[in-house]
Amino acid sequence: MNGIEVRNTSKDFGNVQALKDVSVHFEENKIYGLLGRNGAGKSTLLNVITGRIFANGGEVLVDGETALENDSSLQKIYMMSEKNYYPENMKIRDVFKWTREFYPDFDAAYAAKLAERFELNTDKKVKALSTGYSSILKLITALSTNAPYILLDEPVLGLDANHRDLFYKIVIEKFSENPCTIIISTHLIEEAAGVIDHVVIIKDGKIIRDESRDDLMSKGYMATGAASVVDGYIADKNVLGTDSLGGLKTSYILGTLNRNDVPAGIEISKMDLQRLFIQLTNA
Amino acid sequence: MKIDFEDERPIFLQIAEQIEDGILSGAFQEETQIPSTTEISVNYKINPATALKGINLLVDGGIVYKKRGLGMFVSTGAVKMIRGKRKEEFFENYITKLAGEAKKLGLTQEEIVSMIERGFKQ
Numbered sequence: 001m002n003g004i005e006v007r008n009t010s011k012d013f014g015n016v017q018a019l020k021d022v023s024v025h026f027e028e029n030k031i032y033g034l035l036g037r038n039g040a041g042k043s044t045l046l047n048v049i050t051g052r053i054f055a056n057g058g059e060v061l062v063d064g065e066t067a068l069e070n071d072s073s074l075q076k077i078y079m080m081s082e083k084n085y086y087p088e089n090m091k092i093r094d095v096f097k098w099t100r101e102f103y104p105d106f107d108a109a110y111a112a113k114l115a116e117r118f119e120l121n122t123d124k125k126v127k128a129l130s131t132g133y134s135s136i137l138k139l140i141t142a143l144s145t146n147a148p149y150i151l152l153d154e155p156v157l158g159l160d161a162n163h164r165d166l167f168y169k170i171v172i173e174k175f176s177e178n179p180c181t182i183i184i185s186t187h188l189i190e191e192a193a194g195v196i197d198h199v200v201i202i203k204d205g206k207i208i209r210d211e212s213r214d215d216l217m218s219k220g221y222m223a224t225g226a227a228s229v230v231d232g233y234i235a236d237k238n239v240l241g242t243d244s245l246g247g248l249k250t251s252y253i254l255g256t257l258n259r260n261d262v263p264a265g266i267e268i269s270k271m272d273l274q275r276l277f278i279q280l281t282n283a
Numbered sequence: 284m285k286i287d288f289e290d291e292r293p294i295f296l297q298i299a300e301q302i303e304d305g306i307l308s309g310a311f312q313e314e315t316q317i318p319s320t321t322e323i324s325v326n327y328k329i330n331p332a333t334a335l336k337g338i339n340l341l342v343d344g345g346i347v348y349k350k351r352g353l354g355m356f357v358s359t360g361a362v363k364m365i366r367g368k369r370k371e372e373f374f375e376n377y378i379t380k381l382a383g384e385a386k387k388l389g390l391t392q393e394e395i396v397s398m399i400e401r402g403f404k405q
Binding site: 031165168169172173175176177194195196197213214217218269270 | 321324328
């Protein structure tokens, strides 16, 4: 099977179970949003996929082949993470040069073009970069590798609004011209919501949602009205959470909305992905 | 043109509507090319699959058509088709909402009619 398949994978750090029997399939040529609260297990999952840490059980397959200690499988994946793994004294241009040694399809001309668009000076050394530009360097490298699987862990960390805007545009350009699988793990859900096809939500080391963004979004809605009316309406529904403001109550509901069973006095509105995420992952 | 991610309607529907608005306003004339899926998705920062879904909706409705190797073009008669369709949707989109809000505010039918008359005079 093509894509990245994670099967029954667990990972413990001491007494903490960071991943609990996780199985998930990242298909080819889709943009995924890997969402979860701090400490939910997002980075652990990405690190297990790329063999940066070893799982306690289970396996990871890339295009049907085991990824563990398998160079040809790992070469298909590029992962950018918050941590910097480049030698501090290396110049940016040399980072690009060396990346090609590990990723033969690395497009140096494209990397130079992106550096220009982000106004990244390639004569600078890695250690001279700000947090934002350090992220930009890693993003440019990731998008230039032409690896079929690109994993981006908090890609927009430290980027200003203009650069975040540019980043999402470049991701879409790249994906349109040369489809690949991109997994974006981020806390800035609102910004990424439009870009992703498929949402994977991880909570306490377990995958709690794995479905297309449109399917997930069509299932969440809010009902607002007088508390007594809302209580009657939600009695038989899957309520994720509620907010109250005096006698006014808003319930966050997961399920298919049937407009015909909404009583008078209740306002129905849609939940955006971020709101839905907050309700799904509240303790 | 803008996409409202908090809007009740799915993004692909909003894309289709925005292109229709462009056709109605004359920005996209009949028998001229509309922006490509890539241009639309980059511009709005939305997934190309979503943009394609929106355009396909217009293709199914006969509003735009594909010229092989060139791109998507506005059909002859598209303006008339969109106007016809929008008139049908007008009741659902505006009148039912108007009636609902009016009931909430305790406005009578006569008051609403006089407001509409006032609106047309502006």
